[in-house]
Amino acid sequence: MNQPGYQPYFSVNLPGRQALSKVWRSLFLVTTAIAVVFLVILVGTLINQSVGYVAIETKTPIASLVSDGHSLEELDKAELVTLLQQNLTTGRYNTLNASEPMETRAKSDLVNLVYTEVLEPEVQETWLLTESIFHGNRIKAEAAELHPDALLQFKSWLNFNLLKTTQSSDPLASGIRTALLGSIWSILITILVAFPLGVGAALYLEEYARDTWVNRMIQTNINNLAGVPSIIYGMLGLAIFVRTLSVITSGAAFGLGSGGSENGRTLLSAGLTLALLVLPLIIINTQEAVKAVPDTLRQASYGLGATQWQTIWYHVLPNAMPGILTGTILAISRAIGETAPLVVVGAATYITFDPNNVFSRFTTLPIQIYQWSSRPQAVFQHIAAAAILVLLILLLSLNSFAIVLRNRYRK
Amino acid sequence: MDSPNNSENAIEVSGLNIYYDKFRAVKNVSIAIKQKKVTAFIGPSGCGKSTMLRSLNRMNELIPSCHTEGKVDFLGQDIYAPNVDPVEVRKRIGMVFQKPNPFPKSIYENVAWSARINGFKPGLGRPSMDEWVEICLRKAALWDEVKDKLHQSGLSISGGQQQRLCIARTIAVQPQIILMDEPASALDPIATLKIEELMRELADEYTIIVVTHNMQQAARASDYTAFFTMDEDRSGILVEYDKTEKLYTNPSDSKTEAYISGRFG
Numbered sequence: 001m002n003q004p005g006y007q008p009y010f011s012v013n014l015p016g017r018q019a020l021s022k023v024w025r026s027l028f029l030v031t032t033a034i035a036v037v038f039l040v041i042l043v044g045t046l047i048n049q050s051v052g053y054v055a056i057e058t059k060t061p062i063a064s065l066v067s068d069g070h071s072l073e074e075l076d077k078a079e080l081v082t083l084l085q086q087n088l089t090t091g092r093y094n095t096l097n098a099s100e101p102m103e104t105r106a107k108s109d110l111v112n113l114v115y116t117e118v119l120e121p122e123v124q125e126t127w128l129l130t131e132s133i134f135h136g137n138r139i140k141a142e143a144a145e146l147h148p149d150a151l152l153q154f155k156s157w158l159n160f161n162l163l164k165t166t167q168s169s170d171p172l173a174s175g176i177r178t179a180l181l182g183s184i185w186s187i188l189i190t191i192l193v194a195f196p197l198g199v200g201a202a203l204y205l206e207e208y209a210r211d212t213w214v215n216r217m218i219q220t221n222i223n224n225l226a227g228v229p230s231i232i233y234g235m236l237g238l239a240i241f242v243r244t245l246s247v248i249t250s251g252a253a254f255g256l257g258s259g260g261s262e263n264g265r266t267l268l269s270a271g272l273t274l275a276l277l278v279l280p281l282i283i284i285n286t287q288e289a290v291k292a293v294p295d296t297l298r299q300a301s302y303g304l305g306a307t308q309w310q311t312i313w314y315h316v317l318p319n320a321m322p323g324i325l326t327g328t329i330l331a332i333s334r335a336i337g338e339t340a341p342l343v344v345v346g347a348a349t350y351i352t353f354d355p356n357n358v359f360s361r362f363t364t365l366p367i368q369i370y371q372w373s374s375r376p377q378a379v380f381q382h383i384a385a386a387a388i389l390v391l392l393i394l395l396l397s398l399n400s401f402a403i404v405l406r407n408r409y410r411k
Numbered sequence: 412m413d414s415p416n417n418s419e420n421a422i423e424v425s426g427l428n429i430y431y432d433k434f435r436a437v438k439n440v441s442i443a444i445k446q447k448k449v450t451a452f453i454g455p456s457g458c459g460k461s462t463m464l465r466s467l468n469r470m471n472e473l474i475p476s477c478h479t480e481g482k483v484d485f486l487g488q489d490i491y492a493p494n495v496d497p498v499e500v501r502k503r504i505g506m507v508f509q510k511p512n513p514f515p516k517s518i519y520e521n522v523a524w525s526a527r528i529n530g531f532k533p534g535l536g537r538p539s540m541d542e543w544v545e546i547c548l549r550k551a552a553l554w555d556e557v558k559d560k561l562h563q564s565g566l567s568i569s570g571g572q573q574q575r576l577c578i579a580r581t582i583a584v585q586p587q588i589i590l591m592d593e594p595a596s597a598l599d600p601i602a603t604l605k606i607e608e609l610m611r612e613l614a615d616e617y618t619i620i621v622v623t624h625n626m627q628q629a630a631r632a633s634d635y636t637a638f639f640t641m642d643e644d645r646s647g648i649l650v651e652y653d654k655t656e657k658l659y660t661n662p663s664d665s666k667t668e669a670y671i672s673g674r675f676g
Contacts, residue, residue, distance in 0.1 A: 210475065296512040302576070303474060303524045304584055305502030314524065315514060 022368050040159050046392075049385030050157045053127040053136075055143045056172070057150040058086065059120040072111050080110040087118040104161060121172055121390045123379045124150050135187035157386035166352040166369070171379040178351050179368035182267065183336060183357050183394065189271025190278060195328060197275070198282030205283070206290040207312055226280035234341030237273030242345055251359025265346030268358040273345050274338060285327020287319035321409040329402040336395055339366040420502075421446040421588055421618035422467060427481035429462050429471065436462045440481075440645040442637060444588075449610050449619040451629035451655065454639035458648020460622050461570070463639065466554035467502035469621065471498040485588075502529055505581035509593040513565030513580075518557050520545050521565045521576055526583040543583065549570075550616075551579035552609050571602025578609065589613065591621040595628065607632040626671055627631050632660050638667045 010334040042117070042294055066072060072080070081102045085093060095115065096102075105113075115121065124147045127139055143152045150292065165175030201222075209215045246264035247253045293316050317324075347367045356361050365387060372384035420443045420647045423634050430610070437459040452460040454584040460502040462471065469490060471477045482489045513521050517604045522544045533539040538546060545562045548554040553575040557568065565576055574594055581589055591610070603625075610619050610632050625628050629636050635657070637652040651658060 091487060294512075296508065296510060297514065299470070299473070299506075299508060300514065303468070303470060303506035303508070304528070305498055305505070305579065306528050307498050310528050314528070319515065360645045 048129045052131045052132040054155045055124040055150040154269040157382045181361035186270045190274040193275035202286030231340040233277040234344030243268035268363045273336040282330040289323025293319045325406040423484040435646045448634040450635040451633035452622045458639040503586040505586035517562045519561040526579040547579045547583045551575045588618040611642045
C-alpha cells in the first residue's frame with residue numbers, strides 16, 4: 001500500500017463522481033418538484049374558484065319583508081306563511097300548498113320557499129378567492145357602483161346545500177345530489193361485479209390454468225384489453241347492456257324499472273360497463289400479486305396435507321390481498337373519473353330525481369362537471385369547481401378505505 | 412402391513428423412475444425404509460436425492476414437467492395408484508423443507524392451522540387446541556423458547572427456531588413419516604445440532620427420512636444411510652443402502668468409499 005502513486009488512485013475520480021451524483025439528485029428533485037407544483041396548482045385553482053365574493057340581487061328587496069337588521073330565520077312559521085300568502089299569486093300558493101300543506105312543512109322549508117319564490121335571488125357577479133382576499137375594498141366599491149341593490153356575500157360554493165340539492169337552471173339552487181348518488185351507486189355496482197370476477201379469473205389463470213396456447217391467448221388478450229380506450233367499452237356497454245339485455249338492465253324483467261318506456265340506460269348498465277372497463281386492470285394486478293406470493297408458502301401448505309383450495313384460501317389470497325387491493329384502488333379510481341363510456345351508455349345530462357334502485361336513470365359527477373363547465377355563465381364554473389372538489393374527496397375517501405383494509409391485511 | 416416380514420418397513424420403493432420432461436432424474440431405485448428409524452439420503456449435488464425424497468409424498472406432482480413411474484408402497488398400498496388422493500398421502504407423510512418457511516401467521520396459528528385443516532377436533536378424551544399446540548411445540552423442542560410469545564409472528568424468531576416450528580407444525584398433522592429436505596443447510600452449527608438431536612428424539616415415534624449434504628450429519632444422526640450418485644447419463648442411481656455404521660466404516664462399493672472419504676462429490 002506504500003507504493004508511490006497508489007494513494008491518489010483512490011480519490012482521483014471522486015470529485016467528478018460526486019458532482020455527477022449531485023446532478024442526478026437535483027434532476028430527480030426537480031421532477032418531483034414539478035409534479036408537486038402541478039398538484040398544488042390544481043387544488044389551488046379549484047379552491048380559488050369555489051370560494052369568493054358574490055353579488056346577489058333579490059327581485060323583492062329583503063328590507064320590504066322584514067324590518068332592518070333582522071333575518072328571515074327570526075320569523076316564526078305563521079309569519080312566514082303570511083309572507084308567502086302576501087307575496088305570491090293565489091295560484092302559485094295553492095300549488096305549493098297542494099304539494100305539501102304549509103302547516104306540516106318544516107320552518108327551514110318555509111324559509112327556503114320565501115327565498116326561492118319571493119326573494120328570487122340572482123347572482124350578478126362573482127369573484128375568485130384570491131381577488132376577494134387581496135382586493136376586498138375594490139370589489140366592495142365595484143359592487144356598490146355596478147349593483148347598488150345587490151347584497152355582497154362571501155360565499156363558499158362547496159357547502160352542504162350543494163350536496164343536498166339537485167340540478168337546477170338556477171345556479172344558487174343547483175346541487176350535485178343526483179350526480180353524487182349516481183357516482184356512488186355505479187361505483188358500488190362496478191366493485192361488486194369486477195372485484196370477484198377479476199380475482200376469480202386471475203386465480204384461475206395463475207393457480208389452475210396449464211400453459212396451453214389457449215390460455216396464453218387469453219392472457220395476451222387481457223393484457224391488450226387493459227389498454228383499450230374507454231369509449232370502446234362504452235360502445236360495448238351500449239350494444240350489450242343497454243340494447244341486447246335491455247329487458248334485464250331496464251328492470252322490466254323484475255317489474256321494477258323507473259316506469260315509462262323500457263330502456264336500458266340505467267345505473268346497472270353504467271356499473272356493468274365500468275366493471276368491464278376495470279376488469280382487465282383488476283385481473284392483471286391480482287395476477288401480479290398472486291405471482292409475488294413465494295412458492296415456499298404453497299409448498300409448505302401442500303406438504304402439510306392441505307388441498308389446493310385450502311392453500312389458495314388460507315395462504316395465497318391473504319398474502320396477495322395487499323397487492324390485490326392496491327390494484328383495485330387504481331382501477332376504481334379510474335372508473336370513478338370516467339365520462340366517455342357513460343355518455344355513450346346514456347347518462348342523463350339533466351335529471352333531478354334520486355336513483356332509487358339499480359334500474360334508475362342516472363348521471364354521474366364527471367358528467368355533471370363537464371356539463372357545468374361547458375356552460376357560458378361564469379357562475380356555473382364555480383359550482384363545477386366545487387363539484388370537482390367533492391369528486392376528489394370521494395376518490396380520496398374510497399382510496400383511504402382501501403388503504404386501511406390493505407394495512408389490516410399486512411399485519 | 413399385510414405380511415409380517417416387511418412389517419418393520421415404513422415405505423417400500425420398487426423400480427422408481429422420475430422424469431423431468433425427457434430427462435430421467437432418478438433411475439430404477441428400489442429401497443425399503445425402516446420404520447421409526449432415521450434414514451439419510453446422501454450423495455453429490457444433482458444426484459436426484461431431493462427428487463427421490465419428494466416422490467415419497469407426491470410433492471413432485473406440483474412440478475408440471477415431472478412424472479413418476481414405479482411403485483411406492485405405504486401401508487400396503489401403492490401411493491401412485493390412480494385412486495389414491497395425494498392430499499391424503501401428504502397428511503400421513505409430512506415434509507420439512509430446506510429453507511425454513513413458517514406461514515406469516517403467529518407461532519400458535521402455524522401449528523393450530525395445520526391441525527385444523529387436517530380435521531383436528533378438540534373434545535372429550537382429546538387435548539384442547541391449546542394443549543395440542545403445546546404438545547407439538549414440546550415435541551419439536553421449541554416450547555420453552557416460545558411459550559411467552561405464542562402470538563408473535565412465526566417469522567420473528569431465529570432461523571433455527573423457525574425450522575423447529577416447521578417441524579412442530581408437521582407433527583401437528585400426526586404423520587407417520589416425516590421427510591426432511593436438507594433441514595439444517597440454512598442454519599448455523601448450533602441450530603444444526605439442535606435439529607439433529609430433534610431428529611433422533613422424533614425417531615421414537617416417527618419414521619424420519621432426511622436428505623443431507625453434510626456427511627457428518629448423516630453419520631451422527633441417522634440409523635440407515637442411502638448413498639446416491641449419478642451414472643453416465645447424469646441420472647440418479649442408488650449405489651448403496653445399509654446401516655449407517657456399516658456404510659461409513661466398511662462400504663461395500665468403491666464409489667461410496669470414495670465419496671465418504673472426500674475424494675469426490
